[in-house]
Amino acid sequence: MSLLWALVPRAIFSRSLRTLLTIVAVSLGIAVVLGVQLARAGLERQAELAAGERAGASSLDVRVDAGQGLTAPQVQALSRVHGVEAAVPLYEKRVIAAPAGRGFTGVTVTLVSLRGGAAALRPVHVIAGRLPAAGSTGAVAIDAGLAAALEGAPGKQLRIGDRIQLITASGPDVFRISGFTAGTSAGPAFTRSAVFVSEREMTSAFALGLRTPLVALRVAPAVGVATVAAEVHHRLGEGVAVADPNAGVAEPLANLQPLLSLITVLSVIVGAGVTANSVILSVSERRREIGLLRAAGCSARQVFRLFAAEGVAVATLSVPFGIAAGIGLGALLDARLAPEDLGAQPLALSAGTVLAAVVAGWGAAVIGGAVPAVLAGRTSILEALRSRPHIDRQRARPSVAVAAIAFVALAAICFASSSDGVVALGAVLFLTGMAISLPLIAPLVARGLAFVLTPLLPGAGVAAARLQRSRNRMALTVSGLATSVACAVGVSALTAGALSAGDSWVQHLFVGDVLVHSPVTQLDSVARAISKNSAVQRATPLRVFSAPVQGAVLGIATIDPFAYENSQALQITSADRAAAISALEDGPTLLAPDQLAQESGWHVGSRVPVSTQHGTTAFTVVGVVAHSYPAGDGSESVIIASDVARTYFGDTAGGFDDLEVTTTGGVQGIDATAASYGMQAIPVSDIVDATHQSVDHSVGLLLALAIIAVTIAMLAVVNTLAVSVRAGGRELALMRAVGVGRRQALVRVLTEAGLMAATATLIGAAAGCIIAFPMLRASSSPAFTPGFVFPVQTALALIGVIVVGAVVATIGPARRAVGESVPSALKHE
């Protein structure tokens, strides 16, 4: 066995605690990279599955929302388009449904036809029973949510085999329930709150007034979808809208990507820093050993190899733990971030993902260990052979200030950008500048803290002076900690700002304090019935449907403008609010959500072609709103007045999906009334909470990762504190020899540890606040303007945990150091 391999394991295991802490740090670095990659891969897979579920086997959707939709000849024409393997129409009809024997009152439901167990080539998920067989009559499958709204009597749920009545123009027809279905957040809108019947049933019993809003085309693999779309327009004209349902798969976490990358990279770098710190401590402790080896003929290269091999060995030992922790973290993030109703997907674990994470974490740690190993090789032999190291009072070099200023200046340039990625790069540069400047600013902050703390801790001034004397070492020790605290505080500030903006968004969307939500479109008579409730001051209906707007199918929300005239609901950002609301009543006009307006190039005065039952009508944009109501696919709807909608869309715009209610006594007063119509009364404050939860889910991920980075950095601090206390044993003995008591000496050591940790945390918190401003600005838009909110709880928690952690980590070695007998500690080596 070579000498190297004899020395490395012994050096590692003779310092087992430090080795363990370093392994934990590097493992966490690998785990963060792997965990984030796995979570991203998992979420991307879920997004693909969701997109697949939304699209089903359809390659191209042809839509005509207005009137009766596509005609039979048009459907025939579509089936003859070159490259189309199948053209499956979706027959749809709105009818009133009620439990059998209930009479003529009930809820409005959408009847959807099935062909081959699918609706317009989209699979329908059966959760109990079965779908109506092809060609069957008298059987229906209903959505589980709708079943709750249709329950026969309070507490009596519908079951398979029960009968419901569907009221058509010819009177009530009774159908047997063959199964229950479940729409998911990923599915097409018609898979939710629908009643499914066979195509035969649809085209016979329900033929009167049947609409065909959609024909799904399955296109042969060799034929391009764009070619087919062009052919469809050529045959049917521009009055039909075509959309590729597989296009535009949303990339999960796309908005968070720059920050996610920033914190992932930070974790790897801090992990590498811990390895560097560990090897530096090893080099420092084994200085004399280096001298002996060099005197015995060991070359600088061999010394480098010895210490570099130590870093490689520790990094390699970390790999299995890092992989295991990364898989756990990935599973945790996946479970937390994935939509609940889509079900857990197996982790997208691949050799490439694991290898990339290992190479990043392991490689960074090896590089981190190699730097001090190079310095070990270059150690002056005479300096290494000294009985005690030559300690100069450390001074901050002017070049440090110049470099720090240069980094901060570059960061300022990046902060001026509106791109998330460039601002994240600016944050990296700023944090680098902060880390470089620590030898200058950390002693000043420590002095300031000591000045404040001296009445409580008389030794704080001495501790600050000692830290100032070893400013470079202190800076090296706490740089990772300050940087990761900065990230944690920055992300917390971003969260707080986003939550605050989220509150504002929701509060500016609804009129009233309660939202009554219906799983199906309800009749206007139901709205009038609820308005008569004594607890209701005002009830404003909201109806959301879809229609082709400028060639794309968009959600259209209809509101009563009068209800909005005297409220603060709807943040109109573009023009005079009163004028815009007033113009909405005059129609054909619309309010456009900000994001859609920006994407489409719309502004006040733009004329937008909308397919209505009268053909294509130009609607004028009379205002831009910060946010609008969500459409079925989650995007924001354009807003038009309900009277105008009824004029241009007929029955399609009739009824309501939600009621915005102003109550006298909150949700309790109307809960029972809403439930009697199968609806749910939700306090607006609950919607605010749901918004909080949504923000927490995404930004909370960043905060969790930042806290992992803080943990990794703390390992370096603990490592260094333990070694410095041990190395300072002789100094403590000298102090005790001149009369300092054991307790005094212990307090002195602990004060120094606490002061160093507090200094790093304060600097980090301040830097976090500074980087939060550009991050908030970059993430804001006219529609979303999060303001700066200092994350008091996070900052206090970090300071508390880090200072207490540093002091607790120091207690053990400090007690041992002050417990040693003075003659023993003073004994020369």
Place this chain on the structure above:
Amino acid sequence: MHAETTVATAAPAQVVVAGHSLNKAFQVSRPAQVVLRDASLQVHRGEFVALMGPSGCGKSTLLHVLGGLEPPDSGSVHIDGVDIYAMGDEARSAFRRDHIGFVFQFFNLLPTLTAAENIALPLRLRNDSRLRHRGEHVSRQAIMDRVGTLMTQLNLHGLQGHGPEEIAGGEQQRVAVARALAAAPSLLLADEPTGNLDWVSGHDVMALIAHLCRDEGQTTLLVTHDSRVAAYADRVLVMRDGAIIDEVLLAHSRAAGDERPDPGPLVQRLAELHL
């Protein structure tokens, strides 16, 4: 300015180490601290030379310069006729490994290696080095044999598997001497090898070194400030303020064996030099 106290028995012929006009200054303060001033010396094969002088006179620095640990600001050092500062660091390290053995005052042994492993260190370093010639690889058996021979020769029986913290100070220094001799170096350099030992242990170590010089022909240069230790040497070079100011030749009888040499004449000469 040579003060010959006693005539030496025989003058060794072959020069092992030759330092010529060595100057060295350290930039620890302004003006720079000069520690070697035009120091020149020669040590012949089999000779046992001691460097003496007060603290800070430059004797340890001279030893380090002669051993290839610290390059001089000017002047040259030849060992076995090779100018060691004409080489690069790696070549000089390899030369040091094969031609020079060091013994220091304290912390002489690697704490993670056993006594036997410490002794084998130079040979294992040679095997690890890329600067070894074909056929220079020392087999595991040869290393074990060499370590066994040295441990027997230096009376270190039974300490093979013991770590440095498990053996006494005098034994540690004997292990250090054994390690210094493992590669059969031309020159043994010892820096205050008894400075950390009691007088009895110190005598054991010095008697061993004296024996190696006189009976095995081991060329040795030793630094000490203790005239009782220097009295074991054949020749004492006296330093002050970075310069060699005097040379004292001492005669030793082979029949004296392990007896402690009389430092009297040396002490007297040092007194004359006001040291």
